[in-house]
Amino acid sequence: MRSVTIDTSESMGSDRTRYEFECSHCSEQTVVDAPVQDQLLGRGCIFCGRDVSERDFVREQ
Template sequence: MPDFEFECPHCGGRTVVDEAVRRLLVANGCVVCGGVVTGDAFTRGTAV
């Protein structure tokens, strides 16, 4: 399963997450600033 690159549209926080964490961020918001997160905040990571 590929990872996703996440960048918060509110605070600019960036990290790489898996599918489970992506779903949690969309459901609960950014863990840094609490801002609303949508699917647009994610891009597919590249496989190594």
């Protein structure tokens, strides 16, 4: 099993924008904030490990 840690401590700014994330590879879904979105774009999906793109995120209304 793959373990992924997402650290938001250094990027806990005032941006509270939230995004609905759906992995285009494994179809897992979750809601994340902007700092976590940045980490997912850099590290890949927390569920399957594959690369993600901005197309996998929709700004929450």
